[in-house]
Amino acid sequence: MQQVKPTTIHCRGANGVKLVADAYGDPDAPHVLLLHGGGQTRHSWGGTASALAAAGFHAVSADLRGHGDSDWDPTGDYGMAVMRSDVEAWCDLLHRPAIVGASMGGIAGMWTESTRAEEGLPPAGSALVLVDIAHRSEAAGILRIVSFMTGRPEGFASLDEAADAVAEYLPHRPRPTNLDGLARNLRLGEDGRYRWHWDPAFMSEDRRPRTSEHLDIFVEHAKRLTLPVLLVRGRMSDVVSEQTAQEFLQLVPHAQYVDVRDAHHMVAGDRNDAFTAPVVAFLRGLAT
Numbered sequence: 699m700q701q702v703k704p705t706t707i708h709c710r711g712a713n714g715v716k717l718v719a720d721a722y723g724d725p726d727a728p729h730v731l732l733l734h735g736g737g738q739t740r741h742s743w744g745g746t747a748s749a750l751a752a753a754g755f756h757a758v759s760a761d762l763r764g765h766g767d768s769d770w771d772p773t774g775d776y777g778m779a780v781m782r783s784d785v786e787a788w789c790d791l792l793h794r795p796a797i798v799g800a801s802m803g804g805i806a807g808m809w810t811e812s813t814r815a816e817e818g819l820p821p822a823g824s825a826l827v828l829v830d831i832a833h834r835s836e837a838a839g840i841l842r843i844v845s846f847m848t849g850r851p852e853g854f855a856s857l858d859e860a861a862d863a864v865a866e867y868l869p870h871r872p873r874p875t876n877l878d879g880l881a882r883n884l885r886l887g888e889d890g891r892y893r894w895h896w897d898p899a900f901m902s903e904d905r906r907p908r909t910s911e912h913l914d915i916f917v918e919h920a921k922r923l924t925l926p927v928l929l930v931r932g933r934m935s936d937v938v939s940e941q942t943a944q945e946f947l948q949l950v951p952h953a954q955y956v957d958v959r960d961a962h963h964m965v966a967g968d969r970n971d972a973f974t975a976p977v978v979a980f981l982r983g984l985a986t
Contacts, residue, residue, distance in 0.1 A: 704720035704721055704722045704747070704759075705720070705721050706718065706719070706720060706721075707719050707720075707721050707758065707791075709787045709788060709791045710787060711763055711768075711780065711783055711784035711787050712763075712771075712775070712779070712780035712783035712784060713771055713772060713773060713775060713780060714769075714772070715763045715768065715769040715770075715771055715772075715780075715784070716768065716769045717760060717761065717763065717768045717769075717784055717787065717788070718740070718760070718761050718766065718767040718768045719740060719758045719759055719760035719761065719788070720740055720741075720744075720747065720758070720759045721756065721757070721758045721759075722747040722748055722750065722751035722756070722757040722758075722759070723750065723751030723752075723754075723755055723756045723757055724751075724754075724756055725756050726756070727754055727755050727756040728754075728755050728756065728795075728796070728824075728981070728985070729755070729756045729758065729792040729793065729794075729795035729796070730750055730755045730756065730757045730758065730795055730796045730798055730981065731758050731760065731785075731788050731789065731792060731795040731796070731797050731798065731823065732746065732747060732757060732758065732759040732760065732798050732799075732803075733760060733762065733785070733797065733798065733799040733800065733802075733803025733804070733806055733807060734759070734760075734761075734762065734765070734800055734801075734802075734803050735800045735801030735802045735803055736762075736801060736802035736843075736847070736896075736900070736901075737765070737843075737847045737894055737896055737900075737901075738765070738800075738883065739761055739765055739766035739767075739882060739883050739895055739896075740759040740760055740761045740766055740767075741759075741766070741879065741882040741883065742800075742883070743757075743759040744759070744879075745974075746759075746798075746973065746974050746977075747759045749974040749978070750974070750977075750978065750981075753978045753982075755978075755981065756792075758788070758792060758795065760788055762781070762784070762802070762803065762806070763776065763780065763781070763784055764776055764896050764897035764899070764900045765895065765896045765897075765900075766882075766883075766895050766896075770897040770899070771897070771899070774897070774899040774902070776897075776899065776900045778805075778806070778809045781805075781806040781809065781810070782806070782809055782810040782813060784806070785797070785806050785807060785810040785822060785823075786810060786822050789810075789822040789823050790822075794821070794822065794823055794824045795823055795824065796823055796824050796825040796826075796827065796981055796984065797810075797811075797822075797823040797825070797826050797827065798827040798829065798977065799826070799827070799828060799829060799831070800829035800830065800831070801829070801830060801831050801843075801937070802831075803829075804826075804827075804828040804829055804830075804831035805831055805916075807823070807826050807828070808826065808828065808831075808916070808919055808920070808923065809919060810822055810823075811823065811826055811922075811923055811925060812918070812919035812920070812922040812923060813919075815922040815923070815924060816922055821924070821925040823925065824925065824926075824984060825925055825926040825927070825928070825980070825981070825984055826923065826925055826926070826927050826928075827927075827928045827929075827930060827977055827980065828927065828928070828929050828930065829930045829973075830930065830931055830932050830935050830937055830938050831937070831938060832916075832920070832929060832931075832938050832942050832943060832945075832946040833916040833917050833919065833920040833942070833945070833946055833949060834916065834917075834938075834942045834945065834946075835937050835938065835942075836936055836937055836938070836939055836942075838936060839935070839936035839937035839938075840937065842936065843937070844901070846863075846867045847894065847901055848901050850863065850893075851893075851898070852891065853887060853889075853891035853892050853893040854884075854891060854892045854893070855890075855891060855892075856892070857877045857880060857881055857884070857892065858877070859892075860880060860884060860892055861873060861874065861877055861880055864880065870934070882895075883895050917949065920946060920949040920950050921949050921950070923950050923953075926952070926954075926980075926984055927950050927952065927953040927954070928953065928954045928955070928956065928976075928977065928980045929943060929946055929947070929950075929953055929954070929955050929956070930955075930956045930958060930973060930976065930977065931943050931955070931956070931957050931958065932958050933957050933958060933959050933960065934960065940957070943955060943957070954980060956976040958972050958973055958976075959972065960972075
């Protein structure tokens with residue numbers, strides 16, 4: 699499928715942070731807000747956003763604060779309170795979009811909707827799709843992600859060196875021959891080295907956002923969800939187990955569930971077509 703050429707849009711989040719997104723499709727169509735995982739950028743949703751646009755949606759893929767072209771927080775704040783403000787800013791701009799969040803993006807969506815429910819506020823979005831994230835995460839899977847994200851503070855001498863590191867981290871994927879996509883997830887420093895395109899403060903011990911390893915908190919968050927929910931799990935995931943998925947469905951009885959075969963934690967990147975089809979079906983079902 700040929701990717702749709704996006705337009706760039708902006709809004710303001712907490713602490714005055716400028717947030718950047720790519721918008722695909724007809725702006726008068728139903729809105730979908732795509733939130734990437736920690737350490738990624740909006741470009742990780744390119745294939746999904748194009749597919750959603752082709753299916754009749756207005757897909758907005760946003761860089762989280764401190765990631766990609768969005769501003770780094772001036773105070774180094776990457777906690778859940780400011781993440782919620784950012785999600786609400788996008789939802790206000792897009793008039794209650796469906797929120798599709800992968801990993802950290804899903805945590806931000808779940809936190810936003812559950813804390814609003816606790817405060818007696820209506821949902822910010824029209825629905826929530828959680829992509830390989832739930833009320834609980836496997837510690838080993840989270841550790842593997844954190845180790846990769848923090849493992850090369852000195853950066854990479856070249857795009858090829860970065861591609862080798864990604865290939866080692868994701869051995870189930872073929873190493874790309876065209877590195878243009880990888881380049882969009884890296885920034886070139888004044889020292890001539892490539893580093894991941896996010897603020898290092900995002901992963902510092904005292905600044906790091908809460909994750910669903912914090913079971914006592916996120917069980918309650920899951921229970922508060924009242925808007926339509928779809929949980930999408932990668933069947934080969936080391937972050938969300940099948941047991942955890944079934945627990946989530948007990949906590950959120952109205953939620954729907956899809957298990958994507960041959961997909962790992964980065965479900966959309968591993969099996970984009972298999973991932974996008976049930977998401978489109980879920981979103982279309984909201985209007986019936």
